[in-house]
Amino acid sequence: MSLALSTQLICFLLLSGALLLGALGVVLLPNVVYSAFLLGGVLLSMAGLYLLLNASFVAAAQVLVYVGAVNVLILFAIMLVNKRQPLRPMRVLLLRRLLSVGVCLGLLALLVQVALTTPWALPGPPSIGEAAIIRIGEHFFTDYLLPFEVASVLLLMAMIGAIVLARRDVLARDVVTGAPADQALLERQRSPLLPSQDASSPSAPSP
Amino acid sequence: MMPITDIPLQAYLVVAAILFCIGVWGLINSRNAVRVLMSIELMLNAVNLNMMAFSSYLDGDQVRGQVFAVFIITVAAAEAAVGLAILLSLYRNRDTVDMEQFNLLRW
Numbered sequence: 225m226s227l228a229l230s231t232q233l234i235c236f237l238l239l240s241g242a243l244l245l246g247a248l249g250v251v252l253l254p255n256v257v258y259s260a261f262l263l264g265g266v267l268l269s270m271a272g273l274y275l276l277l278n279a280s281f282v283a284a285a286q287v288l289v290y291v292g293a294v295n296v297l298i299l300f301a302i303m304l305v306n307k308r309q310p311l312r313p314m315r316v317l318l319l320r321r322l323l324s325v326g327v328c329l330g331l332l333a334l335l336v337q338v339a340l341t342t343p344w345a346l347p348g349p350p351s352i353g354e355a356a357i358i359r360i361g362e363h364f365f366t367d368y369l370l371p372f373e374v375a376s377v378l379l380l381m382a383m384i385g386a387i388v389l390a391r392r393d394v395l396a397r398d399v400v401t402g403a404p405a406d407q408a409l410l411e412r413q414r415s416p417l418l419p420s421q422d423a424s425s426p427s428a429p430s431p
Numbered sequence: 432m433m434p435i436t437d438i439p440l441q442a443y444l445v446v447a448a449i450l451f452c453i454g455v456w457g458l459i460n461s462r463n464a465v466r467v468l469m470s471i472e473l474m475l476n477a478v479n480l481n482m483m484a485f486s487s488y489l490d491g492d493q494v495r496g497q498v499f500a501v502f503i504i505t506v507a508a509a510e511a512a513v514g515l516a517i518l519l520s521l522y523r524n525r526d527t528v529d530m531e532q533f534n535l536l537r538w
Contacts, residue, residue: 229437236438240446247450247473251457256465263469270476273443277487282500286479289504294472294511301515302465305522311462311529324459332452339444344489346440351491363498375505382509389516 235276242269260302264295281357443484451477464521464528468514475507 246266250259267290274283314320352359364372450473457470479500486496522528 232438236442240442243446244449244453247453250469250473251453251461251466256463259466259469263472266473267476270480273446273480274483276438277443277483278491279483279487279494279497279500282483282497282504285501285504289508290472290476294508297511297515298465298469298472301468301518304519305465305528307522307526307528309527309529312531314531321460324456327459328452328456331455332448335448335451336445339441339448344440346488348489349492351487352494356494356497359492359494360497360501363493363495368498371502375502378509379505382512386512386516389513390519 232276235272239269239272239276242266243273256302257299257306260295260298263298264291267291267295278351278353278356280354281360440484440488443480447477447480447484450474450480462530464518464530464533467530468511468518471514472507472511475503475510479503 243266246262246269249262250266253259253262267286271283271286271291274280274286454470454472454474454477457473458467461467461470482496482500482503484496486494486500490496518528521533525532
């Protein structure tokens with residue numbers, strides 16, 4: 225992208241600020257619905273950063289797949305399992321949080337140290353800019369053809385797996401007698417594997 | 432030689448590192464299972480940002496990083512679909528989304 229350098233710098237600062245603040249909001253906000261919408265904002269700013277890096281195709285794929293599909297899927301999951309229950313208090317929760325903050329800060333220090341001290345082979349070959357999409361297509365159909373085809377198999381397996389995992393056991397016809405199955409099965413209340421931890425609230429039948 | 436005011440490669444790497452660490456913290460500390468999945472998405476996006484930065488700065492003519500980023504996006508979509516299906520099935524069986532109560536295999 226041929227923007228002025230100061231414009232690029234301002235865009236980079238704005239986008240990374242939105243990215244990091246949004247990510248903190250995703251992790252820290254108590255309401256998970258706000259987290260899901262902030263995740264959409266994070267993914268959109270990530271697409272903006274891709275545009276700054278001369279990658280318009282991947283930016284479009286990011287918006288389509290992440291914002292359009294994954295984020296909507298997460299919102300549907302929140303809608304399906306939205307149970308407002310008070311979480312049971314835990315004794316060592318604060319200690320655990322502080323310990324994990326320490327671990328994450330250590331990891332961050334390590335990563336930043338590596339990023340800053342490694343002698344990168346800069347400047348690399350000049351960027352091909354908008355011709356990148358042509359090059360991506362060449363890669364997909366020549367040297368990355370096998371991963372490209374395997375990815376389609378992976379998506380098919382994920383689709384079948386998700387359907388099998390998430391469906392309810394509904395049979396149109398009884399397996400043994402061949403008679404039409406009792407449709408009350410659709411509304412049958414599932415017995416949980418273990419007794420529910422909060423016995424105070426009666427478990428509603430799943431929608 | 433790059434001009435002084437250009438965005439250095441290290442800026443992208445540092446942003447990706449911070450994002451990855453936020454994702455790790457959320458993964459460890461979230462008690463809502465949906466938020467755990469969101470943290471995983473954050474980590475995958477941080478890795479993608481690294482890929483794109485390297486592809487643009489170090490591999491400008493063969494944009495292999497972008498190809499890998501597309502593959503990562505594909506795998507992340509599959510992961511989200513299967514993960515949410517598992518979560519739904521878990522919610523039906525245990526009637527909760529609290530990660531601390533998913534302890535069937537704990538000692």
